[in-house]
Amino acid sequence: MKYQVTIKSAFSVDEIEDYWTNDDYIKLLEKFDYPDADGDTTSLKELLFMAISDFEPKEAAVIVLTYKLSEQLNEGQIQQISNDMFLDKVCEEYPEIGLHSKLFHVNQLLFKAYNGKFPNAKATVVKCSFTPLEDENVKELSKEDILKLLSNGLSESTLIKRLFDQAMTQNAPFPEAEDILWDLSTTDNVNFTIVTSEYWLNRDDIIASEFEGVIEDSVIVE
Template structure:
């Protein structure tokens, strides 16, 4: 099947939309021992969180956020270590378990906001793509999307360097589900959210490719 992939827009982001819910903010305020009414807006929640963390060292606040989001995946020693490392390193790019990168990014960016820049400012990227595939109406998977996006990036890209063998269209690439943090689809338009560590704007060398599309479903038959 013939396919055309066109990158329509690339945007740099400091947070992933809707990662933090109103329920998250209230749970965090409770964790910080701040009693509030459940009628607060998101902005008001942030203001109360800023007041709450002003009484704590940055690494202490980091421990509370990490415990709230990741206690099912990290033990106390790991949380303590990461809470200290976050102040000097971009942990959401460096942590070996890439399945935690989205959570670590979002925790880092909330702390960056609450402490007015005491934590490193990490960036995400939103790539908006038009996908036109002849006689094909299925929604593309993260794995399918990333393999074709990689055909549009330079050889400097870290995904190409770390996963070169898995980018072959007949090879499973399970890590794609963690590399692409969020994938939205509407008609033939896709929104791809990931870290600038994985795909940087300057690494995108082609805004359009025409290629032969190979479906993962076809490979599995």
């Protein structure tokens, strides 16, 4: 099915607003020896940053990583990541891309708490629309559909296209799309806000603001 794709805006951010909740801040404050905290999101965040600064950066990294990723990573992996976070953007380079989003949020919390002792990672927010050009039953667009529809407007050097050329341009399954796009929101199945890592997609990768895209039902390629 053919769609008219319009890119309305694309920009970088160093944090995703409202990702960390009041409950997160309160639980983290307890882990940083600051129990019984109360207040709005802004004051809790400031309290947490002050509490974190009383700890060595590596120790703080272990605490936050354990809080957020203990169900996906073992103690040894968390210790290794806490070491690597000082040198590299682990949230871009970790081999399990399904963890990139959580690692980004942990990294940026620590980056801001320590005023830059950790590398600064970025996310990309794209606001766009996908208008059907054919009178067919309009399907609910998935993350896989969105990436395939964006393909014609992206530079050939874009990392997603280089690593997943077949999935992006052919009628093939693209399960990695679920992890590449961190968030996909819409109220009408036409206008969307997309959040992903700048590692996968940055504003310079977008070479057209209006173009056509096609999606078909994926088939397994032997």
